[in-house]
Amino acid sequence: xxxxxxxxxxxxxxxxxxxxxxxxxxxxxxxxxxxxxxxxxxxxxxxxxxxxxxxxxxxxxxxxxxxxxxxxxxxxxxxxxxxxxxxxxxxxxxxxxxxxxxxxxxxxxxxxxxxxxxxxxxxxxxxxxxxxxxxxxxxxxxxxxxxxxxxxxxxxxxxxxxxxxxxxxxxxxxxxxxxxxxxxxxxxxxxxxxxxxxxxxxxxxxxxxxxxxxxxxxxxxxxxxxxxxxxxxxxxxxxxxxxxxxxxxxxxxxxxxxxxxxxxxxxxxxxxxxxxxxxxxxxxxxxxxxxxxxxxxxxxxxxxxxxxxxxxxxxxxxxxxxxxxxxxxxxxxxxxxxxxxxxxxxxxxxxxxxxxxxxxxxxxxxxxxxxxxxxxxxxxxxxxxxxxxxxxxxxxxxxxxxxxxxxxxxxxxxxxxxxxxxxxxxxxxxx
Amino acid sequence: xxxxxxxxxxxxxxxxxxxxxxxxxxxxxxxxxxxxxxxxxxxxxxxxxxxxxxxxxxxxxxxxxxxxxxxxxxxxxxxxxxxxxxxxxxxxxxxxxxxxxxxxxxxxxxxxxxxxxxxxxxxxxxxxxxxxxxxxxxxxxxxxxxxxxxxxxxxxxxxxxxxxxxxxxxxxxxxxxxxxxxxxxxxxxxxxxxxxxxxxxxxxxxxxxxxxxxxxxxxxxxxxxxxxxxxxxxxxxxxxxxxxxxxxxxxxxxxxxxxxxxxxxxxxxxxxxxxxxxxxxxxxxxxxxxxxxxxxxxxxxxxxxxxxxxxxxxxxxxxxxxxxxxxxxxxxxxxxxxxxxxxxxxxxxxxxxxxxxxxxxxxxxxxxxxxxxxxxxxxxxxxxxxxxxxxxxxxxxxxxxxxxxxxxxxxxxxxxxxxxxxxxxxxxxxx
Numbered sequence: 125x126x127x128x129x130x131x132x133x134x135x136x137x138x139x140x141x142x143x144x145x146x147x148x149x150x151x152x153x154x155x156x157x158x159x160x161x162x163x164x165x166x167x168x169x170x171x172x173x174x175x176x177x178x179x180x181x182x183x184x185x186x187x188x189x190x191x192x193x194x195x196x197x198x199x200x201x202x203x204x205x206x207x208x209x210x211x212x213x214x215x216x217x218x219x220x221x222x223x224x225x226x227x228x229x230x231x232x233x234x235x236x237x238x239x240x241x242x243x244x245x246x247x248x249x250x251x252x253x254x255x256x257x258x259x260x261x262x263x264x265x266x267x268x269x270x271x272x273x274x275x276x277x278x279x280x281x282x283x284x285x286x287x288x289x290x291x292x293x294x295x296x297x298x299x300x301x302x303x304x305x306x307x308x309x310x311x312x313x314x315x316x317x318x319x320x321x322x323x324x325x326x327x328x329x330x331x332x333x334x335x336x337x338x339x340x341x342x343x344x345x346x347x348x349x350x351x352x353x354x355x356x357x358x359x360x361x362x363x364x365x366x367x368x369x370x371x372x373x374x375x376x377x378x379x380x381x382x383x384x385x386x387x388x389x390x391x392x393x394x395x396x397x398x399x400x401x402x403x404x405x406x407x408x409x410x411x412x413x414x415x416x417x418x419x420x421x422x423x424x425x426x427x428x429x430x431x432x433x434x435x436x437x438x439x440x441x442x443x444x445x446x447x448x449x450x451x452x453x454x455x456x457x458x459x460x461x462x463x464x465x466x467x468x469x470x471x472x473x474x475x476x477x478x479x480x481x482x483x484x485x486x487x488x489x490x491x492x493x494x495x496x497x498x499x500x501x502x503x504x505x506x507x508x509x510x511x512x513x514x515x516x517x518x519x520x521x522x523x524x525x526x527x528x529x530x531x532x533x534x535x536x537x538x539x540x541x542x543x544x545x546x547x548x549x550x551x552x553x554x555x
Numbered sequence: 556x557x558x559x560x561x562x563x564x565x566x567x568x569x570x571x572x573x574x575x576x577x578x579x580x581x582x583x584x585x586x587x588x589x590x591x592x593x594x595x596x597x598x599x600x601x602x603x604x605x606x607x608x609x610x611x612x613x614x615x616x617x618x619x620x621x622x623x624x625x626x627x628x629x630x631x632x633x634x635x636x637x638x639x640x641x642x643x644x645x646x647x648x649x650x651x652x653x654x655x656x657x658x659x660x661x662x663x664x665x666x667x668x669x670x671x672x673x674x675x676x677x678x679x680x681x682x683x684x685x686x687x688x689x690x691x692x693x694x695x696x697x698x699x700x701x702x703x704x705x706x707x708x709x710x711x712x713x714x715x716x717x718x719x720x721x722x723x724x725x726x727x728x729x730x731x732x733x734x735x736x737x738x739x740x741x742x743x744x745x746x747x748x749x750x751x752x753x754x755x756x757x758x759x760x761x762x763x764x765x766x767x768x769x770x771x772x773x774x775x776x777x778x779x780x781x782x783x784x785x786x787x788x789x790x791x792x793x794x795x796x797x798x799x800x801x802x803x804x805x806x807x808x809x810x811x812x813x814x815x816x817x818x819x820x821x822x823x824x825x826x827x828x829x830x831x832x833x834x835x836x837x838x839x840x841x842x843x844x845x846x847x848x849x850x851x852x853x854x855x856x857x858x859x860x861x862x863x864x865x866x867x868x869x870x871x872x873x874x875x876x877x878x879x880x881x882x883x884x885x886x887x888x889x890x891x892x893x894x895x896x897x898x899x900x901x902x903x904x905x906x907x908x909x910x911x912x913x914x915x916x917x918x919x920x921x922x923x924x925x926x927x928x929x930x931x932x933x934x935x936x937x938x939x940x941x942x943x944x945x946x947x948x949x950x951x952x953x954x955x956x957x958x959x960x961x962x963x964x965x966x967x968x969x970x971x972x973x974x975x976x977x978x979x980x981x982x983x984x985x986x
Contacts, residue, residue, distance in 0.1 A: 129844075129846045130603075130606065130607045130643045130844065132603070133602060133604060133629065134627070136600040138597075138600065138644050139597055139598035140648050140651070141596065141658065144595075144598055147598070148596065160911045160914065160915065160916045161911060161917070162919075165572065165575045165576070165579065166570055166571055166575045167570035167575055168570070169563050169564065169568065169677070170663065170677070171564060171567060171621070171633070171665070171677070172563070173562075175561065190602070190626075192624070194564075194667065195621075195667045196565070196667075198564065200564060202602070209569075212562075213569050213571060217569075220571070220573075222932060222935040224921060226887065226918070234602070236626045246601070254921070257921045257922060259921065261920075261921035261922045265919075268907075272908075272911060272912075360904060363900065363904035364904045364908045365908045365909075366908070413561065414560065417560075454595070456593050456595055457590075473791060474795060474796055477795045477796045478796075480591045480703060481703075484591065485590050485593060486592070486593060487592075487593030487657070488593075488696075490693045490696050491690040491693075501653060504653040505593070505653065
């Protein structure tokens with residue numbers, strides 16, 4: 125890290141222009157998908173009362189918090205996730221908005237974990253929630269958004285699958301065996317470990333709940349027999365044309381305590397079968413956070429930026445789509461103004477204002493620089509056109525930097541000329 | 556605050572959808588202006604090593620920091636501003652990018668101050684910087700961006716003025732009177748208070764620097780006689796057509812210690828003559844932050860979201876422009892699908908996917924709801940069209956919610972039909 129005695133903190137990223145462009149690709153895709161699906165944007169505070177998170181999660185995240193006392197003696201925490209704040213805001217604001225609330229947020233979250241590949245101490249999360257609608261139509265709508273998100277990143281059939289489950293199916297399974305509400309979370313945690321725990325350990329632990337490993341495996345293998353709302357959700361998603369992207373999988377329960385019903389995860393189906401994103405119903409959270417004042421069913425979905433970016437980069441067609449976007453959007457400007465000498469400097473500066481005011485992105489040399497260097501600067505910043513303004517003004521020359529061809533244009537017609545050329549892929553001169 | 560036992564912390568804002576839309580208007584305008592002017596986006600970490608800020612400012616902000624010890628025992632701080640981080644990143648990354656660096660950031664900053672109207676404990680800041688160019692061309696380019704920002708928010712001549720000054724003019728004034736480098740910051744601080752301090756106090760304090768109040772006032776009154784690069788900057792800005800928005804004003808020095816040359820502030824010229832935004836040269840900061848490893852001249856500009864939003868809301872034409880944007884962008888969807896009964900539910904769901912995949916924003920009822928309520932939902936979410944899908948499918952009905960007229964369309968032609976209508980202001984039926 126030559127060049128500075130200071131560095132970013134461990135697990136924190138500097139979004140240099142190159143990295144920021146990738147971030148913007150993710151953000152723009154997320155935002156467009158959410159809007160297309162009828163969600164409106166909100167944002168919760170980055171710093172909150174620590175009690176909010178402790179109340180929500182029952183302490184699940186408490187060892188990972190960036191938690192401190194502020195100058196006013198308040199116990200505060202950098203948000204580790206946004207759903208607790210969402211529940212707080214929804215409880216206070218819900219009367220101002222028609223139901224159901226379809227809200228999304230793109231925001232940074234903070235967890236003190238060991239930094240490693242694919243995980244930092246901060247990450248960006250795309251959160252999408254539907255509040256105020258208890259039926260399976262909301263779950264299907266949310267899962268449709270999850271699929272739409274993957275398709276918008278360029279993933280296709282075979283790249284991913286959404287596995288849908290229902291915690292209530294397991295609750296009924298357990299209740300039939302006499303499992304009480306108090307130990308239900310322990311039972312669900314055990315189901316969550318089905319694929320990671322040794323069979324002998326599972327057998328022993330399941331026995332305490334009056335179940336055998338065989339019964340559990342048979343239950344997972346036959347989801348069509350289970351009671352749950354996922355059958356209606358599956359029918360809905362098939363009508364949407366998304367049947368090929370979803371499947372029932374009762375082995376999914378998701379770790380967090382606050383889920384109450386249908387849960388789902390997007391899996392990378394090619395490589396490591398890792399979970400890319402997930403979500404589910406949390407019908408009791410708003411009531412908990414509002415101390416019973418507002419009772420509102422809810423279902424939510426979250427996707428982090430680390431995992432999806434890795435998956436994009438590992439998947440050729442998704443990576444190519446991102447590269448095309450980056451090339452088109454990462455350019456410093458559309459038009460670079462070349463000013464060979466000072467004779468027309470004033471005219472050149474006037475044109476800069478005129479073009480920018482017309483919505484065209486323009487850069488220019490900020491001191492006396494040789495013409496060759498100016499053309500180099502135009503190339504380096506990714507401009508499509510060099511605009512040469514010299515003593516011939518009001519005649520100006522435009523060079524298409526893609527095919528090196530030049531045209532002459534009158535200054536008065538310049539805005540219309542450039543706007544037209546910018547709508548054509550690489551300009552008409554390439555034809 | 557009925558509805559939740561928790562509230563946002565004092566000085567922190569909940570960006571509900573309505574507030575988030577205003578935030579997005581500011582962000583989108585800032586981002587578009589920066590890109591039009593040839594800047595690329597970056598973002599610094601929200602949490603940094605506290606030493607970075609102490610080193611930069613000499614402790615100026617140290618009483619206002621959200622500062623704490625993280626779980627690893629590090630002394631860390633929520634960013635009170637981004638320039639220190641920018642200097643850190645620029646020093647490390649500058650070799651990767653062509654010079655000058657023209658970089659911008661839109662980010663949240665945190666200062667523990669007393670919350671009041673127009674000031675919170677967090678705020679969003681638009682930061683624009685040019686690094687690696689020492690000449691006045693860079694200052695002019697940056698001030699042009701400041702003007703362009705105001706014009707893009709809909710402000711016009713007479714609403715605001717950019718006052719330009721040069722600290723070096725004051726340094727020369729003071730050096731001629733024998734003021735040493737050590738006490739120069741004290742002298743500049745005194746000049747900064749010219750308009751707020753009593754004349755008798757000023758006279759007494761100026762005497763210590765070998766100057767009289769009369770000399771100082773005469774110096775401020777005749778900026779054309781002062782030595783400084785602002786004359787070239789003014790000439791440049793006049794050529795850009797911005798002469799009417801700028802003026803020389805040597806009473807501006809800006810408080811922060813790190814400024815080294817030309818400084819400027821945008822003033823609201825109608826009401827309170829308050830500073831809306833400002834910036835200036837800080838040619839030594841990169842060297843300081845990098846412990847001498849990288850020496851890079853720099854000039855920067857920052858605008859906060861609180862003050863500009865207030866000014867927009869107080870200025871009729873700027874407020875109207877924002878309202879038009881909000882109305883167009885705050886809608887939950889473009890098309891709301893009305894499903895009178897279940898006979899065509901599958902077809903309707905298939906159409907939802909088709910329209911969304913084509914880039915059209917679509918919302919729909921998520922449970923069985925009476926038709927009248929569905930139309931109400933369409934109105935409430937601000938949709939332009941209601942799309943009625945019933946037993947007549949593949950014939951579907953489209954109702955323009957602006958003028959209440961209906962048309963029949965075939966499902967296969969629907970995407971093209973809607974896309975065409977959405978390009979026309981309020982659809983062709985209004986004509």
